[in-house]
Amino acid sequence: MNGTLEITSEALAALKLPAQQELDDGQRRGATCVWCGYALNAESAVDLGEREPPERWFPRACRPCTGRRAHSGFFDHVQSCGHCAHRPTLCETGRLLNRLTLRHWVSCGRCGDRIEPGRPYDAFVPESATGFPPTVYTHREPCKPGPASALRP
Incomplete structure (x- = not known):
């Protein structure tokens, strides 16, 4: 949106x-x-x-x-x-x-790589202590672990 x-x-x-x-x-x-x-x-x-x-x-x-x-x-x-x-x-x-x-501009929450247009991805909202949870996007297919790997769904 x-x-x-x-x-x-x-x-x-x-x-x-x-x-x-x-x-x-x-x-x-x-x-x-x-x-x-x-x-x-x-x-x-x-x-x-x-x-x-x-x-x-x-x-x-x-x-x-x-x-x-x-x-x-x-x-x-x-x-x-x-x-x-x-x-x-x-x-x-x-x-x-x-x-x-x-x-x-969407990056993968697991590996940090940009999610290219047309590539399947999933979106999820993790629980947040701030009350304003971010939406995290991940490649639908397996991706290499990266610096953002702590955000796995």
Whole structure:
């Protein structure tokens, strides 16, 4: 989920959504990721907002694809934005792309490696003493133990 972030049309342009006619029915309905086709549910989906032309559709994406696209879009945007070049905090689009990157760049809680778009992953919420439990993501297939291996489900 993207929480309360409202994704602006400028940020959507930087994410480079595929053309609607290139998508299958599941991708247009938001059942699968618009970029990799990964099956989505309420927990794993990032809502990219309802779109109209040429017809109404509801793009959604998986967290790894959103993070990767936002990261790439942020760097493309910064190169052409006068505000971002000198005072990035003044640019709404740059701030939003940076937030999307930080929120959705997904790393495995076991090995620490990035979970690539389209790769199966599991999400779980461990118990937390703070009352704000983080969601931990892990590769679905076995992965090598790494520095975050204490977070095993």
